[in-house]
Amino acid sequence: MAYDPSNVFAKILRGEIPCTKVYEDAETLAFMDIMPICDGHVLVVPKTPARNVLDATPAQLAACMQTVQRVSKAVMAAFDAGGVSIRQANEAAGGQEVFHLHFHVLPRHDGVKLKPHTGRIEKPDILAANAERIRKAL
Numbered sequence: 718m719a720y721d722p723s724n725v726f727a728k729i730l731r732g733e734i735p736c737t738k739v740y741e742d743a744e745t746l747a748f749m750d751i752m753p754i755c756d757g758h759v760l761v762v763p764k765t766p767a768r769n770v771l772d773a774t775p776a777q778l779a780a781c782m783q784t785v786q787r788v789s790k791a792v793m794a795a796f797d798a799g800g801v802s803i804r805q806a807n808e809a810a811g812g813q814e815v816f817h818l819h820f821h822v823l824p825r826h827d828g829v830k831l832k833p834h835t836g837r838i839e840k841p842d843i844l845a846a847n848a849e850r851i852r853k854a855l
């Protein structure tokens with residue numbers, strides 16, 4: 718499947734719609750998921766086009782994983798988490814909804830389940846406060 722530049726993360730990368738930024742470097746951007754399934758739910762994307770893992774280059778994957786590792790350590794520290802789940806979906810049948818490669822970084826606590834994906838958009842001030850906590854831990 719071809720990359721479609723009208724996807725929402727491409728719009729964020731072009732600055733056409735806002736995001737709550739956590740971290741960026743030359744190759745990647747990390748920002749808060751707008752419909753978090755736990756506090757501190759971050760998405761990591763490459764700045765260059767890739768639909769998902771299936772068409773990404775080794776360089777894109779390597780850059781993303783370096784940022785995923787960095788953000789994982791930061792969310793664990795920021796939310797006093799005991800662990801972190803890293804999730805990633807490929808194509809609709811694999812659960813993918815936004816067709817620009819992304820990794821979910823989810824701080825986890827013993828015995829605490831992730832929230833269901835209800836489609837509820839989190840309040841911007843809460844996303845901003847959580848992003849600030851993570852940035853301080855980077």
Ligand code: AMP
Pocket residue numbers: 725736749750751752753760805806812813814815816
């Ligand atoms: P996936 O199902 O792996 O494709 O996940 C897509 C994720 O993108 C979901 O967790 C959504 O909550 C999230 N999302 C959709 N639109 C935005 C947006 N504008 N800013 C941040 N996250 C978004």
